[in-house]
């Protein structure tokens with residue numbers, strides 16, 4: 001019956017005869033599916049946005065730095081300043097197998113202190129300078145423009161005076177169309193050769209598009225930092241529990257530097273994994289919420305369809321009686337009512353999906369250039385749409401059963417007598 | 420064609436039982452045109468509806484074209500109605516959102532006749548009742564007589580064995596009534612069996628046999644000389 005073209009044209013003719021009623025019926029479900037699509041699309045957009053914010057940084061990474069102690073320990077008074085050392089890296093790696101990468105970092109100009117003056121010919125400005133190992137890119141990706149490269153092991157080994165500059169630095173110190181790679185700039189009083197320009201990316205934490213990276217070893221020489229390390233960037237293996245690793249790192253560092261284990265201040269840390277989990281939880285919650293709200297509205301809409309069909313079946317008692325007098329079996333009558341219900345549900349559903357998609361596309365176009373708001377590519381996964389359509393078919397059938405049953409519960413002779 | 424023996428039918432109205440048909444014995448041969456008369460409430464419609472399988476009998480037997488009508492469930496009744504019976508109602512009962520042609524084609528739809536063939540046949544019957552030019556009109560655009568003619572075409576479309584008409588002229592003025600009767604007579608002339616419930620003496624006299632019902636039994640059953648409706652038109 002479902003596959004007869006006739007069945008559908010019969011249904012089409014009966015649903016199109018009362019346009020006002022059909023329109024009102026359709027709007028109910030249309031609204032529901034529209035809400036569902038736009039909400040879950042928006043949730044997905046936020047989700048994607050957050051993911052983009054974080055994609056530059058290993059999700060299970062953390063930063064660890066030192067501060068002053070707050071608890072006296074082993075004869076040391078409180079207020080002692082702890083200094084991370086290059087050796088700590090090896091100790092951490094051997095003691096905590098969950099750690100994949102450790103990048104010791106130094107910087108000038110970031111956390112207080114004067115940024116170095118950078119000079120190129122007649123132009124100059126103040127930019128943060130980082131002393132880094134190449135491994136740092138494993139933790140926070142750096143995109144380098146074509147023709148350039150990031151620091152490598154050779155640079156470290158030979159304390160090369162090379163640097164990677166930011167695109168803002170390039171814009172401000174170099175002429176337009178001038179290729180900075182291979183040219184020299186002056187950092188404080190030393191000349192460095194530019195080997196690459198890094199692209200600015202959202203979500204790089206405290207780093208920005210003016211930052212300059214030089215080899216850790218060169219930095220050490222330039223600023224006399226010796227074995228000192230400013231802070232550590234640490235990435236755990238993907239399957240590791242970052243919070244656990246963070247605790248272990250602190251324990252080990254407190255051991256090395258004779259800090260009381262209960263000292264909460266001496267060693268500071270920032271755990272990206274934890275933050276990321278929270279954010280992800282938020283967008284998961286949002287997706288769930290939109291699912292619940294959407295399905296509830298679809299439900300309400302379908303119940304509305306059932307209601308209106310029930311009224312329409314009452315109105316059409318006589319017509320259905322005539323059909324039965326002409327030879328429609330109860331199943332054919334029921335089938336017609338149910339298919340009308342499914343048809344109305346589906347049409348409104350598809351319209352709602354189209355409308356929702358249009359709105360999402362609109363939002364997408366409007367937020368295309370917005371980089372400081374985490375919202376990217378708001379899409380509704382196909383399984384969600386298929387799922388919604390399936391739910392609608394099932395609900396439409398179930399709700400159609402009620403008026404359908406009503407339509408055949410009355411004897412044809414009584415139906416024909418109905419005024 | 421129709422054989423009814425000792426038919427009883429009563430309706431329950433709360434605690435009361437209304438005995439409407441009290442032992443009807445009644446046979447109709449193929450090609451007959453029978454008028455059923457009687458005062459209001461005498462059970463004419465009830466009898467016709469049982470013959471039309473729109474209602475069930477309580478006791479007695481009913482055979483249609485040699486087929487005993489027993490154990491009738493709704494599905495079976497619907498199939499029989501579709502195959503054997505054509506209905507003409509006092510109030511036409513056309514479906515208001517369907518054109519004349521679509522209305523006539525509806526019984527064929529339930530016979531699963533393909534659309535093209537359905538429409539051809541429907542048009543053929545509309546032509547027969549003289550309304551070929553009105554095929555695409557909705558019932559609301561037709562006069563009472565035209566509506567009844569569409570209904571007759573619809574009753575004929577499925578090529579039933581028996582046509583059942585419950586006061587087919589009840590809602591029409593006399594001129595239009597005679598036109599409709601002329602059409603029914605022509606259909607009978609072609610050999611179709613007709614049962615016509617009517618109040619009106621002149622309409623009854625246009626049939627070939629008159630059955631008088633009173634208080635649920637047949638009090639008179641006589642053959643008459645058919646008055647041709649064409650004499651009045």
Ligand SMILES: Nc1ncnc2c1ncn2[C@@H]1O[C@H](COP(=O)(O)OP(=O)(O)OP(=O)(O)O)[C@@H](O)[C@H]1O
Pocket residue numbers: 430431432437439457458459460461462463464465466
């Ligand atoms: N479904 C029903 N339920 C209860 N009583 C009914 C039902 N159908 C008919 N009756 C009663 O049965 C009796 C016969 O009704 P029926 O319709 O057969 O009369 P009729 O001869 O066709 O009368 P009319 O000329 O007014 O159409 C009436 O008293 C009517 O009220």
Ligand SMILES: [Mg+2]
Pocket residue numbers: 463464465585
């Ligand atoms: Mg009657």
